Amino acid sequence: MAWETVIGLEVHVQLSTKSKLFSGSSTRFGAEPNTQANIYDLALPGTLPVLNAEAVRMAVRFGLAIGAEIGKKSVFDRKNYFYPDLPKGYQTSQLSFPTVGKGSLTITLDDGTTKTIGVTRAHIEEDAGKSLHEEFPDATGIDLNRAGTPLLEIVSEPEIRSAKEAVAYLKKLHSLITYLGISDGDMSQGSMRCDANVSVRKVGDPNFGTRTEIKNINSFRFVEKAILVEAQRQIDLIEDGGKVIQETRLYDADKNETRSMRTKEVANDYRYFPEPDLLPVIIDDAFIEEVRSTLPELPDVKAQRFQSQYGLSAYDANVLAAERATADYFEEVVKGSGDAKLSANWVMVDLQAVLNKNELTIEQSPVSAAALAGLIRRIKDNTISSKIAKTVFEAMVAGEGDADAIIEAKGLKQVTDVGAIEKIIDTVLANNPAQVEQYRAGQEKVFTFFVGQVMKESKGKANPAQVNEILKSKLAGN
Amino acid sequence: MNLKQGIADISRALAKGEYSSVELTRAYLAQIEAQNAALNAYITVAPERALAQAEAADARRAKGETGPLLGVPLAHKDIFCTRGVRTSCASRMLDNFIAPYDATVVEKLDQAGMVTLGKTNMDEFAMGSSNESSWYGPVRNPWNHEMVPGGSSGGSAAAVAASLCPAATATDTGGSIRQPAAFCGLTGIKPTYGRISRWGMIAYASSLDQAGVLTRSAEDAALLLQAMAGFDPKDSTSADLPVPDYVAALAQPLKGLRIGLPKEHFATGLDAEVEQQIRAALAVFESLGATLVEVSLPNSHLSISAYYVIAPAEASANLSRYDGVRYGYRCDKPQDLEDLYKRSRSEGFGAEVKRRIMVGTYALSAGYYDAYYIKAQKVRRLVKEDFTRAFEQVDVIMGPTTPSTAFPLGSKSKDPVTMYLEDIYTIAVNLAGLPGMSIPAGFVKGLPVGLQIVGRDFDEARLLNVAHQFQLATDWHTRTPGTQA
Numbered sequence: 033m034a035w036e037t038v039i040g041l042e043v044h045v046q047l048s049t050k051s052k053l054f055s056g057s058s059t060r061f062g063a064e065p066n067t068q069a070n071i072y073d074l075a076l077p078g079t080l081p082v083l084n085a086e087a088v089r090m091a092v093r094f095g096l097a098i099g100a101e102i103g104k105k106s107v108f109d110r111k112n113y114f115y116p117d118l119p120k121g122y123q124t125s126q127l128s129f130p131t132v133g134k135g136s137l138t139i140t141l142d143d144g145t146t147k148t149i150g151v152t153r154a155h156i157e158e159d160a161g162k163s164l165h166e167e168f169p170d171a172t173g174i175d176l177n178r179a180g181t182p183l184l185e186i187v188s189e190p191e192i193r194s195a196k197e198a199v200a201y202l203k204k205l206h207s208l209i210t211y212l213g214i215s216d217g218d219m220s221q222g223s224m225r226c227d228a229n230v231s232v233r234k235v236g237d238p239n240f241g242t243r244t245e246i247k248n249i250n251s252f253r254f255v256e257k258a259i260l261v262e263a264q265r266q267i268d269l270i271e272d273g274g275k276v277i278q279e280t281r282l283y284d285a286d287k288n289e290t291r292s293m294r295t296k297e298v299a300n301d302y303r304y305f306p307e308p309d310l311l312p313v314i315i316d317d318a319f320i321e322e323v324r325s326t327l328p329e330l331p332d333v334k335a336q337r338f339q340s341q342y343g344l345s346a347y348d349a350n351v352l353a354a355e356r357a358t359a360d361y362f363e364e365v366v367k368g369s370g371d372a373k374l375s376a377n378w379v380m381v382d383l384q385a386v387l388n389k390n391e392l393t394i395e396q397s398p399v400s401a402a403a404l405a406g407l408i409r410r411i412k413d414n415t416i417s418s419k420i421a422k423t424v425f426e427a428m429v430a431g432e433g434d435a436d437a438i439i440e441a442k443g444l445k446q447v448t449d450v451g452a453i454e455k456i457i458d459t460v461l462a463n464n465p466a467q468v469e470q471y472r473a474g475q476e477k478v479f480t481f482f483v484g485q486v487m488k489e490s491k492g493k494a495n496p497a498q499v500n501e502i503l504k505s506k507l508a509g510n
Numbered sequence: 511m512n513l514k515q516g517i518a519d520i521s522r523a524l525a526k527g528e529y530s531s532v533e534l535t536r537a538y539l540a541q542i543e544a545q546n547a548a549l550n551a552y553i554t555v556a557p558e559r560a561l562a563q564a565e566a567a568d569a570r571r572a573k574g575e576t577g578p579l580l581g582v583p584l585a586h587k588d589i590f591c592t593r594g595v596r597t598s599c600a601s602r603m604l605d606n607f608i609a610p611y612d613a614t615v616v617e618k619l620d621q622a623g624m625v626t627l628g629k630t631n632m633d634e635f636a637m638g639s640s641n642e643s644s645w646y647g648p649v650r651n652p653w654n655h656e657m658v659p660g661g662s663s664g665g666s667a668a669a670v671a672a673s674l675c676p677a678a679t680a681t682d683t684g685g686s687i688r689q690p691a692a693f694c695g696l697t698g699i700k701p702t703y704g705r706i707s708r709w710g711m712i713a714y715a716s717s718l719d720q721a722g723v724l725t726r727s728a729e730d731a732a733l734l735l736q737a738m739a740g741f742d743p744k745d746s747t748s749a750d751l752p753v754p755d756y757v758a759a760l761a762q763p764l765k766g767l768r769i770g771l772p773k774e775h776f777a778t779g780l781d782a783e784v785e786q787q788i789r790a791a792l793a794v795f796e797s798l799g800a801t802l803v804e805v806s807l808p809n810s811h812l813s814i815s816a817y818y819v820i821a822p823a824e825a826s827a828n829l830s831r832y833d834g835v836r837y838g839y840r841c842d843k844p845q846d847l848e849d850l851y852k853r854s855r856s857e858g859f860g861a862e863v864k865r866r867i868m869v870g871t872y873a874l875s876a877g878y879y880d881a882y883y884i885k886a887q888k889v890r891r892l893v894k895e896d897f898t899r900a901f902e903q904v905d906v907i908m909g910p911t912t913p914s915t916a917f918p919l920g921s922k923s924k925d926p927v928t929m930y931l932e933d934i935y936t937i938a939v940n941l942a943g944l945p946g947m948s949i950p951a952g953f954v955k956g957l958p959v960g961l962q963i964v965g966r967d968f969d970e971a972r973l974l975n976v977a978h979q980f981q982l983a984t985d986w987h988t989r990t991p992g993t994q995a
Contacts, residue, residue, distance in 0.1 A: 075831040077599070079710075080746065116833070174835070305823060309747060311747060
């Protein structure tokens with residue numbers, strides 16, 4: 033019987049507040065070690081936390097975006113464990129009363145079907161610092177710049193059933209948090225980190241198998257690979273008569289395998305208790321409504337609008353609405369060009385290919401939305417053909433200027449003058465009498481040969497529709 | 511120059527120009543130099559800082575500035591961080607710790623123009639009731655050097671009682687201001703939880719710790735509290751409430767005051783002679799127009815048990831930061847991380863601190879949390895409700911601060927539970943977060959007796975008023991070691 037993978041994800045999202053969760057230190061990434069750690073971050077005696085209200089607001093934004101219950105009274109707790117990059121000896125987190133309760137989000141799979149995944153909770157907590165093991169011989173360096181940075185830990189229900197669904201869930205989360213402006217979602221800088229709880233069971237089995245937790249996976253691709261390889265490891269183990277042990281594992285991307293972490297880590301008793309240095313956070317309806325009123329149009333709603341307003345297919349609308357930057361870019365192109373379908377195609381196909389090839393985000397696009405709209409306008413007003421447009425686009429990518437300048441400089445303007453086209457056609461027909469005979473004898477497929485010759489002769493600039501029309505008329509003997 | 515004067519008298523003398531702050535400060539420094547070795551009241555004396563502050567205060571006064579605290583010396587309990595001057599919390603762990611910041615309490619008193627003479631001894635991390643757990647050795651009671659001064663603020667109490675300063679800051683988590691006040695014949699007030707900022711005050715049990723003062727009189731306490739109290743944006747648990755005029759409130763007559771006497775505080779365990787003194791003091795209040803009402807605090811007998819779960823639980827986390835990594839004591843040549851932790855903490859903390867860390871760690875561990883921590887929190891609510899009910903009938907609650915007078919050094923230090931029982935009348939007040947005071951109310955065999963006064967939330971003005979009126983009618987608070995034996 034077939035196996036089924038059961039996955040629950042815990043995603044740590046770094047909230048993009050200017051200062052830390054409980055201190056005024058900056059959260060900027062990449063500063064010199066320990067230059068962004070003040071006396072609270074260093075846990076000097078007598079220092080006290082002061083909650084960053086912006087972090088709570090961001091958590092509430094997220095909660096509202098996934099239709100979650102918002103904790104009217106959320107409580108911070110101390111999670112106790114010793115580690116050099118945890119200066120206080122405890123992490124301030126939320127255990128029993130998180131700011132965000134049960135909610136859900138809907139993912140779209142590659143085949144276009146959708147699935148709703150439950151979110152158990154999302155709680156606010158502080159990040160730890162970093163231990164630097166490699167830089168110092170016989171010692172460990174500690175960088176506390178990251179210590180105290182606000183995180184939102186988003187915990188899913190174990191309702192994800194494949195590595196692909198897991199990736200779709202993460203992409204949806206990424207889309208939401210960037211739409212909401214609560215995080216840059218940059219996985220390479222650790223702004224979004226994922227722990228995956230993975231177990232396997234026979235299809236139809238109502239009980240869950242024993243799960244393992246894969247810690248700190250830092251890219252979408254690795255999440256997919258780690259889950260696949262871990263699920264297979266568990267299946268092989270069980271089929272060989274073994275048993276899965278509940279443990280924490282690490283994914284090694286180089287070897288594409290998961291490895292057991294020290295089991296000691298798992299046996300930690302964190303001795304949570306309510307943080308006595310902070311008051312409970314009371315969130316009233318007025319605050320919730322105020323936050324709700326500032327929510328942007330979210331991806332699902334936007335995709336719906338793209339379908340109704342622009343007549344896009346559901347697939348195109350979802351792709352374009354998935355990331356806020358892409359959606360904004362697309363809408364600017366539509367605004368400038370006046371043609372939604374052409375805009376959608378250019379953004380999704382031609383522009384995307386360039387971005388993929390050069391590993392750029394749409395914010396880094398070499399062609400601005402206004403410039404792309406300018407190109408599309410020239411297709412629409414028949415200045416250039418779609419085919420020539422690709423040449424112009426390439427030149428735009430290469431930085432040769434805007435569409436009009438390139439068309440002008442390269443002389444790519446489409447020929448629409450009937451006299452000029454007739455002249456070319458006459459020459460082509462005169463030079464190919466045999467083919468003319470064939471056509472007139474009923475071999476109509478020769479027609480494309482003539483079109484090709486005319487386009488070649490015009491260096492691609494002749495208006496294809498006019499060429500067709502005039503050619504047909506001439507071949508008919510008129 | 512009379513070094514036995516309190517703040518109010520010194521303030522008047524400075525204003526009249528009888529002496530300068532520098533002259534006064536030099537006199538106190540000389541007194542400390544002469545007598546501290548016998549008492550061990552100070553851990554650190556800071557003559558340079560003190561004289562610089564005194565000079566600055568004199569300069570401010572010369573420019574026409576006035577203020578009741580301007581140029582007045584005091585000592586800080588070594589739990590308050592002082593920029594540039596060692597803050598040890600009486601622990602080997604922080605023997606080398608010099609904070610780069612001032613506690614809010616220190617900052618406020620500095621701004622008022624006060625002169626910091628030094629840092630006073632205490633029980634290590636404020637854990638103790640006899641000042642015997644200090645890394646720097648025990649403090650002796652100025653009334654009788656064989657006796658303890660009480661704890662944890664024993665150094666502050668001894669320093670004030672021996673006139674090594676006119677007043678001192680202190681902290682109270684379970685009785686650490688009131689019990690030493692009682693043992694040393696001083697006025698001590700622990701305000702309502704949240705009344706004074708905890709920023710820069712080294713944490714023992716965060717939900718119970720509160721700063722206060724040890725002084726010669728209620729008037730002195732009012733003057734200090736006026737400068738110390740108030741909301742601090744750096745302490746989220748500090749109360750955002752206006753601070754009343756404590757000094758103005760002192761004069762209110764006591765006619766009609768209803769005083770509650772918890773029957774549980776006049777029961778078995780209370781020394782008969784101490785009770786006699788307390789009853790006599792209560793009679794004084796009656797003569798001032800107050801009425802005595804018996805009240806009950808039925809859950810107060812659970813306070814010590816609840817306290818010794820909650821306080822150690824919080825302490826176990828609060829003291830985790832002392833790990834030998836960033837500052838403080840680090841063991842010699844650590845072999846690896848675990849060795850660093852184990853030896854730094856084993857060697858850096860004293861026995862009582864380690865005991866409480868272990869008790870707290872145990873109380874919070876999986877499987878015991880509900881039975882201990884949660885249950886203790888329930889008791890805490892019951893204790894608070896007891897007081898709420900009592901305050902429906904009365905304005906203040908009075909009784910003995912301690913069951914007996916100061917006990918001999920070494921007599922209880924081997925038996926933690928006996929020591930913990932020292933705080934039987936004071937601890938419930940911390941659990942309830944209420945303001946509490948102890949004032950001198952007589953002597954038994956040459957040792958001072960303290961009367962405890964407990965008030966409603968944020969009713970410090972009333973406590974100070976009640977104490978002040980008593981002190982106008984009595985002279986117990988004016989006695990100093992040597993004048994009464």
